[in-house]
Amino acid sequence: SAVISQKPSRDICxxxxxxxxxCQVDSQVTMMFWYRQQPGQSLTxxxxxNQGSEATYESGFVxxxxxxxRPNLTFSTLTVSNMSPEDSSIYLCSxxxxxxxxxxxxxxxxxxxx
Amino acid sequence: AQSVTQPDxxxxxxxxxxxxxxxxxxxxxxPYLFWYVQSPGQGLQLLLKYFSGDTLVQGIxxxxxxxxxxxxxxxxxxxxxxxxxxxEYFCATSGxxxxxxxxxxxxxxxxxx
Numbered sequence: 001s002a003v004i005s006q007k008p009s010r011d012i013c014x015x016x017x018x019x020x021x022x023c024q025v026d027s028q029v030t031m032m033f034w035y036r037q038q039p040g041q042s043l044t045x046x047x048x049x050n051q052g053s054e055a056t057y058e059s060g061f062v063x064x065x066x067x068x069x070r071p072n073l074t075f076s077t078l079t080v081s082n083m084s085p086e087d088s089s090i091y092l093c094s095x096x097x098x099x100x101x102x103x104x105x106x107x108x109x110x111x112x113x114x
Numbered sequence: 115a116q117s118v119t120q121p122d123x124x125x126x127x128x129x130x131x132x133x134x135x136x137x138x139x140x141x142x143x144x145p146y147l148f149w150y151v152q153s154p155g156q157g158l159q160l161l162l163k164y165f166s167g168d169t170l171v172q173g174i175x176x177x178x179x180x181x182x183x184x185x186x187x188x189x190x191x192x193x194x195x196x197x198x199x200x201x202e203y204f205c206a207t208s209g210x211x212x213x214x215x216x217x218x219x220x221x222x223x224x225x226x227x
Contacts, residue, residue: 041219042204092157
């Protein structure tokens with residue numbers, strides 16, 4: 001199973017600023033995903049991070065707001081841009097690879113925008 | 115499109131009592147089904163998964179789930195709940211070989227002494 005490290009684990013940010021969240025995996029993985037969990041809500045997929053190409057965004061999420069990078073098979077970043085209080089959520093990185101029967105999750109980044 | 119319904123937002127049980135959390139899915143083919151638990155301030159932990167074979171699946175922490183195709187259900191059960199089981203439980207589904215998950219809204223479990 002993959003071990004995923006997310007940084008930061010939590011942050012409090014001012015509105016209008018941006019935060020970049022890092023996801024580091026201890027092995028090469030085919031698939032990486034970013035999810036958002038708003039307070040008291042379930043997890044919603046933001047995008048699939050594609051290595052070497054633009055991320056694939058789900059309906060309701062756009063690249064200008066949530067730019068994603070994936071420079072290699074073990075690392076990805078999610079930036080939450082021009083933040084507002086509505087962006088206060090837990091952001092989770094998830095990975096999967098051929099041969100796995102499940103996806104693995106990082107511990108999440110708890111973001112509070114004030 | 116895939117969807118997952120967890121009808122119960124919040125359930126309260128007494129410690130030692132049995133538990134059943136409901137999950138219904140909508141998917142055209144045979145889905146992969148999962149139950150995750152999230153304790154306060156923690157990440158997601160996989161309790162169990164189903165993708166083929168025996169429809170009764172055993173997981174960690176004494177949990178089990180039964181896949182019932184005729185009812186499109188994958189309910190989670192535990193015969194005797196412990197106080198440490200208090201958490202949020204999420205049912206999720208994906209297509210075969212896909213790691214992209216669709217989650218239900220979750221069921222919050224409270225355990226009273």
